[in-house]
Amino acid sequence: MTAMIRLPVLKFENPVLTKEMRVRMRGSRAYWVLSGYLTFLSLILFFNYYHWWENALNAGGFSSGSRIGQEIFQWISITQAFLVVFITPAITSGAITIEKEQRTLEMLAMTRLSRSSIILGKILSSVGFMALLILSSLPLTSICFFLGGVSPEQVVSSYLLMLCGCLLTASIGIVWSTLSSSSSLSIAATYATLLIALPVMAILVAIMQEARIAIVSDWMWILLGLYGLTGLERESSLENDFLNVWNLSHFYGMSLPGWLVTLIVYGLTSLLLCLVAAAHLELHPERSAPRLRLATLSLLIVHCFFLFGARFSIYGSLAPYDFSMYAASSPLPVLLVYPMLFILLMTPVFGSGILSRKSLARPGRYLLQGWTPVGWRAGTLASGLPFLLLLMLLSLLMYGGSFLLIGQPGAFISGAPQIPGKPASVITAIPHLQILREIVFTMTAAILGIYSVSFTLSLILRNRWAVMVLMYVLLLALLIAPAVSYASLGSLSGILSGSELLIHLFYLNPLASVAETIFRASPPDYKQYLLFGSYPSWMITTVCYLFITGFAIILSVAVVVLRRKYETPVPDMPETLKRETL
Amino acid sequence: MPPMIRIQNLRKEYRDLVAVKNLNLELEPGDIFGFIGPNGAGKTTTIKMLATLLTPTYGTAYIDGVDVVRYPEAVRSIVGYMPDFFGVYDDIKVWEYLDFFAAAYRIPRAKRAQIIDDVLTLTDLNVKKEAYVESLSRGMKQRLCLAKTLVHDPKVLLLDEPASGLDPRARIEIKELLKELRSMGKTIIVSSHILPELADFCNKIGIIEKGELIISGDVNEIIRQVSGHHTLEIRILDENTPEPSQLSIETLASQTPQEGGVAVKTSAEMERAIALLRSQPGVDEVKRSDGKLLAHYVGEPNQEWRILKALIENDIRVLSFGTQATDLEDIFMRVTKGIVS
Ligand SMILES: Nc1ncnc2c1ncn2[C@@H]1O[C@H](COP(=O)(O)OP(=O)(O)OP(=O)(O)O)[C@@H](O)[C@H]1O
Ligand SMILES: [Mg+2]
Secondary structure, three states, X not given: OOOOOOOHHHHOOOHHHHHHHHHHHOOOHHHHHHHHHHHHHHHHHHHHHHHHHHHHHHHOOOOOHHHHHHHXXXXXXXXXXXXXXXXXXXXXXXXXHHHHHOOOHHHHHOOOOXXXXXXXXXXXXXXXXXHHHHHHOHHHHHHHXXXXXXXXXXXXXXXXXXXXXXXXXXXXXXXXXHHOOOHHHHHHHHHHHHHHHHHHHHHHHHHHHHXXXXXXXXXXXXXXXXXXXXXXXXXXXXXXXXXXXXXXXXXXXXXXXXXXXXXXXXXXXXXXXXXXXXXXHOOOHHHHHHHHHHHHHHHHHXXXXXXXXXXXXXXXXXXXXXXXXXXXXXXXXXXXXXXXXXXXXXXXXHOOOOOOHHHHHOHHHHHHHOOOHHHHHHOOHHHHHHHHHHHHHHHHHHHHHHHHHOOOXXXXXHOOOOOOOOOHHHOOOOOHHHHHHHHHHHHHHHHHHHHHHHHHHHHHHOOHHHHHHHHHHHHHHHHHHHHHHHHOOOOOOOOOOHHHHHHHHHHHOHHHHHHHHHOOOOXXXXXXXXXXXXXXXXXXXXXXXXXXXXHHHHHHHHHHHXXXXXXXXXXXXXXXXXXXXX | OOOOEEEEEEEEEEOOEEEEEEEEEEEOOOOEEEEEOOOOOOHHHHHHHHOOOOOXXXXXXXXXXXXXXXXXXXXXXXXXXXXXXXXXXXOOEHXXXXXXXXXXXXXXXHHHHHXXXXXXXXXXXXXXXXXXXXXXXXXXXXXXXXXXXXXOOOOEEEEEOOOOOOXXXXXXXHXXXXXXXXXXXXXXXXXXOOHHXXXXXXXXXXXXXXXXXXXXXXXXHHHHHHHOOEEEEEEEOOOOOOXXXXXXXXXXXXXXXXXXXXXXXXXXXHHHHHHHHHHOOOEEEXXXXXXXXXXXXXXOOOOOHHHHHHHHHOOOOEEEEEEOOOHHHHHHHHHHHHHHO
């Protein structure tokens, strides 16, 4: 027998990728896209250069080339970033829906291709094509090298960031593509996600900053992708000591520049999105339910890991800067706000679903089953609540575990770990356990309330998508309305008028209450305008949500009873033929 | 020999509707099973469950001994499935299309070219190898889909209405192709509501209605069991049969013999024949249509010749004598009549 050397790399083959690339590169389409892209970039570059040239002539001399080099580089990077973010989803958001529309998905599913390799092929082919576009601009960028002022690291990192941004938007597109039934729906949803997510995140950042939850808002900047770009510029300046935690220092003992952190976060988020997409591609939904939950769980764990890790590293031994000011002004439990926000945003997903006739026949049994492994595996609506509570428990455990990791478990009681080399008095102790207790109460009530509202809506509307959309609109309104109302408040008059009454919705914003609990030393300004302003908000929030829960329970019992009474049983065999959709 | 396909209590519920009710079936290797039922009977649902594309609510099926519910991946590589509605990719050539599926079935690259040529020859698409898929006619696309279904040489073929929407010629082509596959020893389940189409190459049939397999088994067995009787078609020389030139729109429109006109008068010979047929043992009903006599035979099998003998002995000029070809249709109507109406 002849000896055969088998290289696993050479054996790698993704048929989907091969096919997609074949089709995409066929004909003149790819060529036209490429030349359009380059023409656009060249025009941008030309105008910049012309502008500089003219200015220089007017000023009677040339300013330094390095400035214009940097300027042109930034223009090209930003333009490309925008192009990438808006072209990529157009390619991927139709990737799976087109298979559904062409009725080819079933045949694809029957092959031996795994779900993830289908997703991988689709993603790689679109990212590959975009990479071609991006890399084709390298000659243009190299002009900046001639002009100077741009470091190779800057160029490499900005190209990597662009690729990663491309990957992220591609995965958002593919997730929508697996969820939607038609391409138009998927494309609309993808662009809506991009267009809504950016401003909404920005607003959230603003709100959080209002509530002085700096660390969360910085985390959001990273998610927004803006951090990577700012990181490039801030590399040298030390004005914001928090950013430096991310920029240069010892993230879990490693030195990571800002763009690399963004890269990692983007990469991991894309990976998880792709897993979600693969899970949704699974033809047997009951099998994908546990995987989806696992993905959510790991998303939370990864984010908590990064978030907690960065902050707790202040208390490690390696800190190159003096963070004592920062640590003193921002109590540790503030770290919990991000996971709590995450859980709140996840509640409509796990709180909506379809209730079968069978489960409605014995509601008590159905609800109880949600707490057993059987319900978990099936991913029933009833198992949503225990799962959400588990998410909360998990984030609390990770938080507690971080005290162990830095070797100061005792600090869990005071909430003020020591910074090495600093006197213990730098950070004042806080009623840590009490704060945690209040957070748990508020959040449990809030999750219960939101979950039961969404459960009731599922019962009434019987359409999961409608419920989710409605719930998200409600949630965002709750998070944004009071802040807007507060911002529009007449500065001095203590009396509220009309729309400003919305400010009381702060009570329904569990995050605001949690923030108030954490920063108990200085209550927020809006507190003076609120009814019951002298009571701690978390109490009122908890009570409100318990009321909402009770109301929702009564309503759903009424719906079930009424439906049993008045609804004529569905005939055994409806005439309409419904087609199975994947 | 162990059964190639064993379906056990297979059941599928969609919310409030039971699409397939506790189906049981066994097929030997090499069986061609015709799956017949009206629209919405549950054929597609059953086939999809066998193809692992749907999970049964209850029960399971074994294909070549492999459980479709527990090991869908293993099953997928031994079955070829052709959906009732399917599409093809745009902008791709016929051989690339097949190459894609061959790769997706993890067939080593070196073997693919040969396999593609083989299946193209089998489906008679060799000339179209370099053509773009979207340029093919409907019948060719159907054959291409069959070719794709064959690339991994599956033991079992699940074909959901492979001839739907085709013209008679293309239908015959598909039929020839299925016969060829039968000769290759594959076990095939083929669904259809066009019955005669299945009659000449299926060795087993099953009739499904409202999710229930009303009857299943050997084709001839069923024909005997259910019908035990069939329709004899007899043409006799009839002086009053209109000449083609005499045919007018009206005569065509009014088929009933009573309503005057050229074709309506029944000759004495015809009257005699009808009376004679009615008196024969085993004939329970005689109708006249289009100048033919249809006698419903419920007597002993293989004794039909006695009727012919009687006719001839009575000097009736018989032009042709035979059984009607649409036996399956007949069975189908008979079996499903009560439930449909
Ligand atoms: N996804 C679905 N949701 C609800 N009901 C469905 C679904 N798919 C099929 N059905 C129902 O199941 C029954 C069986 O459908 P199926 O498609 O299996 O019939 P069929 O025998 O293949 O019909 P046809 O001859 O029209 O192809 C039908 O009544 C149909 O309405
Ligand atoms: Mg069908």
